[in-house]
Amino acid sequence: xxxxxxxxxxxxxxxxxxxxxxxxxxxxxxxxxxxxxxxxxxxxxxxxxxxxxxxxxxxxxxxxxxxxxxxxxxxxxxxxxxxxxxxxxxxxxxxxxxxxxxxxxxxxxxxxxxxxxxxxxxxxxxxxxxxxxxxxx
Numbered sequence: 001x002x003x004x005x006x007x008x009x010x011x012x013x014x015x016x017x018x019x020x021x022x023x024x025x026x027x028x029x030x031x032x033x034x035x036x037x038x039x040x041x042x043x044x045x046x047x048x049x050x051x052x053x054x055x056x057x058x059x060x061x062x063x064x065x066x067x068x069x070x071x072x073x074x075x076x077x078x079x080x081x082x083x084x085x086x087x088x089x090x091x092x093x094x095x096x097x098x099x100x101x102x103x104x105x106x107x108x109x110x111x112x113x114x115x116x117x118x119x120x121x122x123x124x125x126x127x128x129x130x131x132x133x134x135x136x137x
Contacts, residue, residue, distance in 0.1 A: 003079035004042040004126050009070040011063035012037040015056055032056030036063045036110060038070070038118040040078075046129060048078075048122025052110040065111035069095055073119070082123045089116065 015034040023031040034056045040048035052062060069092050073081065081088060093103035093112055102108025 003077040004044040004046055004122065005075065005077050006040050006048075006073050006081075006122070007043050007075075008041040009067060009074060010039045010041065011066045012039065013059045013063050014051075015059060028055060034059045036066060036114050038066050038114040040070075040073070040118045040122050042078075042122065044126075044129070046122060046125045048118040048120075048125065050114040050117025050119070050121060052114040052117075054110065058107070061107045062110045062114070065098065065101075065107050066114055068098060069108070069111050070115055073115070078119070078122050078126055082119060085119065 013034075014037055015032045018031060018033055023033065032055060034054045035051045036054060036059050038048075038050040040050075042048075054062060072088070072092060089112070092115070093099075093108070095108075098108055103112060
């Protein structure tokens with residue numbers, strides 16, 4: 001069975017309001033439980049999922065960055081991609097129009113984390129489906 005191909009990338013902005021006093025400190029007085037989700041869609045019945053935790057406001061910016069940074073992943077086989085993931089990651093992190101925003105902090109850093117998690121998730125799912133070993137999932 002051939003490696004799965006990433007056909008599309010989508011994101012979800014997930015937020016949950018906390019009860020008064022939960023998650024509060026001297027700086028974060030009104031946080032939300034929130035995360036940006038990366039979904040890697042494929043030509044198979046598999047999808048890779050990654051997430052990056054946030055504090056609410058700004059999660060939509062992380063989702064926007066994921067969608068822009070993930071463009072080079074579409075059309076690639078996951079095993080081929082992951083065989084040179086360090087090089088691919090550096091190319092994505094050095095995006096010519098977003099590099100000034102990161103990649104070592106903030107929105108771009110969180111977007112790259114979510115993308116990385118989704119890629120590894122998809123790689124493991126693909127290996128498990130080919131081997132018939134569902135305990136890997």
